[in-house]
Amino acid sequence: MILKRSESMLTIPAKTILQKNRSSGWFGNDYNMNLYKGCCHGCIYCDSRSDCYRIDDFDTVRAKENCIEILRDELRQKVKTGVIATGAMSDPYNPFEKSERLTEKALMLIDAYNFGVTVITKSGLIVRDIDLYRQIAEHSPVLCKMTVTTCDDKLSRLIEPNVSASSERFNALEKMSEAGLKTGITLMPVLPFIEDTEENITEIVRKAHECGVRYIYPAFGMTLRQNQRDYYFKKLDAIFPGMSDKYRRYYGGSYECVSPSAKRLWTVFAEKCEQYGILYRMNEIIADYQRGYGDRQLSFL
Numbered sequence: 001m002i003l004k005r006s007e008s009m010l011t012i013p014a015k016t017i018l019q020k021n022r023s024s025g026w027f028g029n030d031y032n033m034n035l036y037k038g039c040c041h042g043c044i045y046c047d048s049r050s051d052c053y054r055i056d057d058f059d060t061v062r063a064k065e066n067c068i069e070i071l072r073d074e075l076r077q078k079v080k081t082g083v084i085a086t087g088a089m090s091d092p093y094n095p096f097e098k099s100e101r102l103t104e105k106a107l108m109l110i111d112a113y114n115f116g117v118t119v120i121t122k123s124g125l126i127v128r129d130i131d132l133y134r135q136i137a138e139h140s141p142v143l144c145k146m147t148v149t150t151c152d153d154k155l156s157r158l159i160e161p162n163v164s165a166s167s168e169r170f171n172a173l174e175k176m177s178e179a180g181l182k183t184g185i186t187l188m189p190v191l192p193f194i195e196d197t198e199e200n201i202t203e204i205v206r207k208a209h210e211c212g213v214r215y216i217y218p219a220f221g222m223t224l225r226q227n228q229r230d231y232y233f234k235k236l237d238a239i240f241p242g243m244s245d246k247y248r249r250y251y252g253g254s255y256e257c258v259s260p261s262a263k264r265l266w267t268v269f270a271e272k273c274e275q276y277g278i279l280y281r282m283n284e285i286i287a288d289y290q291r292g293y294g295d296r297q298l299s300f301l
């Protein structure tokens, strides 16, 4: 049952907040945390819209009821600490976070119970919590990531309509890096025939370097599942007439849609990263941001 809490924010019942990861292979995360369900950021390619995740009315954000109390009890009961990830399936810095402050409260608990955190967002609102991330980094690993798929603000407004434009995301990364936080970019998806140019990739790496970003993890292509594909194609038809037909011809009904330029882009990307000393292999990223925090790194290796 969904209860209406206010004019703008809906809530949804919740039993648990932390989900244990079976492996720590994805950015060294031990747990996943979602305080909200759904996302109103409107990225046209969003994978979380897929049927398989069974999120009704995905574009409506709902806060999980009593999520802070549930999280506190779960953290209190854990025998071992670990790294908590937030930002998959729902952006923790959606527009409601400004007033609801659930992510901020969760970070306070993560700090109090000596856990680490990795966060991924497309919102500049994250800079509000810089001091909290710094506090957590005093005892546990912290990694602050932004997803950036294009350097072109006009394009980002079209394909990611309700989030901070790419330039604002770079500004946020710069502020976090300057504050001494370890920052990264998830460079994914790279939309075939739209974003998969050498210029776009090299410019993202160059700007990342300028902003003090230490890691970039890329995927040169995208994934498409049935209803996510339908949504994406509908949006493509509105923004880039004829483009969805190009996808149909090239990929048919494939789930994995790798850019035809992926090989070349990888070479260019890796060269640029090496030039700037930016890490881009997952094991190196994890080892680097977890270094110096007891035996975490050793257990990963």
Ligand code: SF4
Binding pocket: 039, 040, 041, 042, 043, 045, 046, 047, 048, 088, 089, 090, 091, 122, 163
């Ligand atoms: S911010 Fe993330 S979860 Fe939200 S719509 Fe965009 S891709 Fe999906």
